[in-house]
Amino acid sequence: MTATPANLPDVDAFTRPYWDAAAEGHLLLRHCAACDRAHHYPREFCPYCWSEDVRWERASGRATLYTWSVVHRNDLPPFGERVPYVAAVVDLAEGPRMMTEVVGVAEGDLRIGMELRVAFREDGDVAVPVFGSASER
Numbered sequence: 107m108t109a110t111p112a113n114l115p116d117v118d119a120f121t122r123p124y125w126d127a128a129a130e131g132h133l134l135l136r137h138c139a140a141c142d143r144a145h146h147y148p149r150e151f152c153p154y155c156w157s158e159d160v161r162w163e164r165a166s167g168r169a170t171l172y173t174w175s176v177v178h179r180n181d182l183p184p185f186g187e188r189v190p191y192v193a194a195v196v197d198l199a200e201g202p203r204m205m206t207e208v209v210g211v212a213e214g215d216l217r218i219g220m221e222l223r224v225a226f227r228e229d230g231d232v233a234v235p236v237f238g239s240a241s242e243r
């Protein structure tokens with residue numbers, strides 16, 4: 107097993123489907139058949155009702171912007187080379203709230219509630235979900 111750089115996620119047997127789907131441009135969520143709710147980050151049991159009847163489902167990729175912060179300084183590699191960037195929390199259409207990054211939107215154009223759509227950024231061996239404006243697609 108090769109060591110994962112500090113900035114990249116560890117991929118294990120449980121999260122492998124998530125990263126495989128991301129590499130193909132699809133965002134996966136965990137969906138609970140018992141209470142019909144989706145959650146993120148992925149867990150092996152439902153965080154709402156504790157059921158283990160939880161499966162992967164493909165998300166629509168649609169989200170709205172809940173909040174954000176423009177990061178101008180980060181000393182942790184590789185983020186220092188990326189500043190400024192927009193660290194954000196988005197509300198996925200399926201319900202879960204997700205920490206991510208907004209890309210391709212000028213700082214002055216960011217608005218609470220703006221419609222976003224998932225995109226994927228190649229980051230080493232993995233594709234990381236980020237969000238861009240839905241209206242520019």
Ligand SMILES: [Zn+2]
Binds near residue numbers: 139142156
């Ligand atoms: Zn549940």
